[in-house]
Amino acid sequence: MTKEMVMSYPADAFVRVTDGQAPDGALVYVRDVWALITHLPGSQGRVDKTLILTGPEAGAIYGRFSDTGLATAPGVNVEVRVLPENRIVNGSHTTHSAVVISPQGGYHFWGHIQGSVAHRYGFSPDGSPVAEAEHELAPFVMFKKFEVWLSRGGQLLSDKPLFIVG
16 A cells, blocks of 8 residues: 655755656656656666556556656655564565665665566665675565655655655
């Protein structure tokens, strides 16, 4: 279950953009969902992707959309919050639509190629793909429930999260 748009944020926390123009790591609001802009390596080089974070298709990875929407503005930082007691330890693999805690600290967003749940990929907050070697780092510690907050200059931009997943 996803609770979206529970916030009130300053308008200058966002810029108007098409999904295809947004830089890797940007959060975008298009097609009534929040998504992370990212990419995967392909046989001909980089392949631009969009990881859906909210809504009924949360966890699905698509090609870039051409829709116009909102993206986080330059200088706006994303903060993911979790409750440690909500962790899931999985000995074999991650699940889609999860935040996974990295062995080096920090977190990754995980999803799967749309229509192929077996093809799972992780992405750093900057939108870069997680190294393939890390796909096998078991056990995974992940969260299916998390909150996304925005800040600028070390100050939260609202007293409520941008969105809640789970």
